[in-house]
Amino acid sequence: MGLVADASSNLGAARAQMGLSLGWHIVFACLGVGFPVLILIAEWRGIHGDPDSMRLARKWAKVAGVLFAVGAVSGTILSFEMGLLWPGLMGKFGSVYGLPFALEGFAFFIEAIFLGIYLYAWDRLKPKVHLASGVPIAIAGVASAFFVVTANAWMNNPQGFILVNGQVTDPQPLTAMLNAATPVETGHMILAAFMVTGFLIASVYAVAMLRGRRDRYHKVGLLLPLIIATALTPAQIVVGDIAAREVADNQPVKLAAMEGLAHAEVGAGEHIGGIFINGQLRYAIVLPHVLAFLAKGDINATVQGLDSVPPQDRPEAVTLIHLAFNVMVGIGFLLLGLGAWLLGSWVRGRRAPASCWFLRAAIVAGPAAVVAMESGWIVTEVGRQPWIVYEVMRTADAVNPAPGLYWGLVALVVVYTVLTSVTVFVLRRLARSNGNGATGVAV
Amino acid sequence: MLANVVLGFLWGGITAYVLLAGADFGAGFWDLFSGSAQRGEARRHRIAASIGPVWEANHVWLIFALVVVWTGFPTVFAAVGSTLYIPLTAVAFGVILRGSAFAFRGAVTDLALQRVFGAAFALSSVITPFFLGTVAGAIASGRVPLGTARGDVIGSWLNPTSALGGVLAVEVAAYLAAVYLTADARRVGESDVAEWFRSRALLMGVVTGLTAVAGIAVLRADAPHLFAGLTGRGLPLIAATALFGIVSLVLLLRRSYLAVRVTAALAVVAVLWGWGAGQYPDLLVGAATVTSAAAPNTTLFFLVISLSVGSLFLIPALMLLYSISQSAPPETQPRYRP
Ligand code: HDD
Ligand code: HEM
Ligand code: HEM
Numbered sequence: 208m209g210l211v212a213d214a215s216s217n218l219g220a221a222r223a224q225m226g227l228s229l230g231w232h233i234v235f236a237c238l239g240v241g242f243p244v245l246i247l248i249a250e251w252r253g254i255h256g257d258p259d260s261m262r263l264a265r266k267w268a269k270v271a272g273v274l275f276a277v278g279a280v281s282g283t284i285l286s287f288e289m290g291l292l293w294p295g296l297m298g299k300f301g302s303v304y305g306l307p308f309a310l311e312g313f314a315f316f317i318e319a320i321f322l323g324i325y326l327y328a329w330d331r332l333k334p335k336v337h338l339a340s341g342v343p344i345a346i347a348g349v350a351s352a353f354f355v356v357t358a359n360a361w362m363n364n365p366q367g368f369i370l371v372n373g374q375v376t377d378p379q380p381l382t383a384m385l386n387a388a389t390p391v392e393t394g395h396m397i398l399a400a401f402m403v404t405g406f407l408i409a410s411v412y413a414v415a416m417l418r419g420r421r422d423r424y425h426k427v428g429l430l431l432p433l434i435i436a437t438a439l440t441p442a443q444i445v446v447g448d449i450a451a452r453e454v455a456d457n458q459p460v461k462l463a464a465m466e467g468l469a470h471a472e473v474g475a476g477e478h479i480g481g482i483f484i485n486g487q488l489r490y491a492i493v494l495p496h497v498l499a500f501l502a503k504g505d506i507n508a509t510v511q512g513l514d515s516v517p518p519q520d521r522p523e524a525v526t527l528i529h530l531a532f533n534v535m536v537g538i539g540f541l542l543l544g545l546g547a548w549l550l551g552s553w554v555r556g557r558r559a560p561a562s563c564w565f566l567r568a569a570i571v572a573g574p575a576a577v578v579a580m581e582s583g584w585i586v587t588e589v590g591r592q593p594w595i596v597y598e599v600m601r602t603a604d605a606v607n608p609a610p611g612l613y614w615g616l617v618a619l620v621v622v623y624t625v626l627t628s629v630t631v632f633v634l635r636r637l638a639r640s641n642g643n644g645a646t647g648v649a650v
Numbered sequence: 651m652l653a654n655v656v657l658g659f660l661w662g663g664i665t666a667y668v669l670l671a672g673a674d675f676g677a678g679f680w681d682l683f684s685g686s687a688q689r690g691e692a693r694r695h696r697i698a699a700s701i702g703p704v705w706e707a708n709h710v711w712l713i714f715a716l717v718v719v720w721t722g723f724p725t726v727f728a729a730v731g732s733t734l735y736i737p738l739t740a741v742a743f744g745v746i747l748r749g750s751a752f753a754f755r756g757a758v759t760d761l762a763l764q765r766v767f768g769a770a771f772a773l774s775s776v777i778t779p780f781f782l783g784t785v786a787g788a789i790a791s792g793r794v795p796l797g798t799a800r801g802d803v804i805g806s807w808l809n810p811t812s813a814l815g816g817v818l819a820v821e822v823a824a825y826l827a828a829v830y831l832t833a834d835a836r837r838v839g840e841s842d843v844a845e846w847f848r849s850r851a852l853l854m855g856v857v858t859g860l861t862a863v864a865g866i867a868v869l870r871a872d873a874p875h876l877f878a879g880l881t882g883r884g885l886p887l888i889a890a891t892a893l894f895g896i897v898s899l900v901l902l903l904r905r906s907y908l909a910v911r912v913t914a915a916l917a918v919v920a921v922l923w924g925w926g927a928g929q930y931p932d933l934l935v936g937a938a939t940v941t942s943a944a945a946p947n948t949t950l951f952f953l954v955i956s957l958s959v960g961s962l963f964l965i966p967a968l969m970l971l972y973s974i975s976q977s978a979p980p981e982t983q984p985r986y987r988p
Binding site: 269272273275276277279280281282283284286287288289290291294295297298299300301302303305306308309310311312313315316317319320321322323324326327328331343376377378379380381607608609610611612615618622626629630633636637 | 729730733738743752756798803949967
């Protein structure tokens, strides 16, 4: 293969590269948002006389140190890719939606600075001062998620500029940032970050408990993150429902793809499962009228189908979008069920369920939350295609036409495969070692 | 006017990146040349202890520069990103490798693994500044035209000025690191280590100075526009570089480690600003000036407000970080044993 390729092969490669880098980064980004809060809660309990929580806080801080470094470098590559892959987007709209990234930059500074203090000065600061030094990390983590998702919300809901002969005039960065999709998207994402963190950490301790390490340390390690994550699940479902209605109003074609609606339907039914064959959804379970009610608040309302726009304006991967949406919602309700189990057992016996089945469910919950979160992003991003800026700029017009671009994808796949394996390896090592000289616990 | 303010923030950010993150890369360079695991142990430990708490914060200056360019001068960002995608991809991978390898090395305990991660950390610490230097050379020699991918994707960064930029970047990084580490080592009482870094700083000071002098000939032949700028408006700054460079050597010889930190940094700042002064007001030589490439005023206005308010939080926080990391008693610093 030579260094020659045409722009159309660049498009596929660039999209794959962007998707892979984002999908990778977001896992660490979620931990960057959620983990500081968890660690602080554990440390706070530790200061107030719970040595197990203190041990957890120290352990988690060590792990977080590695995770944050990987999160920071995987985010850096994204910033480069905005220019390497999508110069058309940035050159034209950087003045409109660049501002949140600049604000995010300051959040990164605060996060990295206080992380340095928090991790490296633990034994030199008074306990309360040390605890306080962690608070800016938590705030900055949430803030950075907020800012970057406003940028994404703008891509879905572009506003705050005027196009004159294809040229951007009168950019209004604040209007762009605060668009109709911003509140739901940012809220949904921040909740997702806490859920992913909570369920993932809980998984790790559930594994240890299933292997017989049922001491208090492991119980706290399981329950503290699990309670937080399950408590947020109902809120996440409510926000998700609002998000779907926002999508129905502002991005009807994306909604049609999510719901698998090929044609407009009066009193549209909710389609679960199924695949698209020749432009029709087959083998789906249909709940009559449910979609019309959920999306429009009226069981007889009409919901637009994919055919409301010409074929070149529809996303191609409709089956993927539809199933990804089903998976996210399905996992959301399963996680809600796990929370109900925990709550029920608490109400009846003032204790968490101790059965192996509960632990097994908790183990699965961590990866499941990640899958839900990734599926949500597939819905959002693939569902926006063929637009990079919804109904304003096509992804094909944004991509870098430089020859040989796809080698970047090849390199990225190699680097991320290695990096993923090494990160998992190092984290397992860290998990087995124990900073405080206690028994050889698994976590 | 506003465009110039934004450019000021940008150039300030790039300066901070060179002085702070540059030294972190340089520390990786010395890690590479610290000798066998046994002989190099104390030096590697000093390097890890010095950059551990600060490298992530220092690294953010790069992100800062990127986002200010893409918001304030979007077409320049698009032009640079698309034409120079090859060296920029190399930088991005270098950043990944450097950051993760350093974090991993600190997290594992057995020797073989520490060696592997250490080697990756050290190697990427050389690759990253090198390619950043080639990018600077490409821009400085006017090889990046406006528009998407209009430049030569290979020749833009594979040329004499870029090579000079790459080599200088690695040397400057190594020089700054050696100077900073000398003082760090002395502060915690490791006088052998301090002596080792001191001799490296002297060596690198001389090598960097010679490269810069040879570079004048390169620029004259390969980047006449920049050469004219450097010998015109940039001349006082270039003279200042020479002066600070020589003073720094004298201070190193006299073991004035704290003073030399300042003069060495000033020497580097003067080169950087000499380049800036020589090229101003062009951002892309002959293709885009600071005003022609700037985003519309509303954007610049919000950007300047954000940057100013952000700095109010940032500067005290940075000072806190540096004062805490500089006052650490040696025994509480992270321990790295190769
Ligand atoms: C823990 C993760 C998680 C869970 C349990 C859910 N979601 Fe979600 N969802 C996300 C994580 C997520 C996400 C990854 O965070 C997304 C991608 C973009 C965004 O803002 O949030 C998302 C996007 C997203 C969108 C697209 C928004 C857009 O394109 O603008 C809709 C309509 C929903 N979600 C709806 C729901 C519903 C009805 C749920 C009910 C169970 C649900 N989500 C559970
Ligand atoms: C971190 C969570 C995110 C994930 C997992 C994600 C996922 C994806 C995926 C899978 C694609 C490829 C779409 C396709 O080719 O069909 C994509 C494209 C893209 N995303 Fe996202 N995305 C995320 C967040 C964001 C955010 C916050 C932004 C910007 C602020 C963004 C900007 C883009 C851009 C510019 C593209 C390329 C153009 C396009 O395909 O539309 N993404 N993303
Ligand atoms: C929904 C999507 C995203 C969320 C929630 C998110 C959030 C975060 C968080 C919390 C961090 C800190 C990471 C940590 O400490 O582990 C981070 C790092 C980073 N992110 Fe993302 N991010 C997202 C997408 C993006 C995109 C699209 C870009 C670039 C265009 C980006 C650029 C960065 C950069 C440069 C860093 C490193 C900052 C540093 O050096 O400390 N992120 N992100």
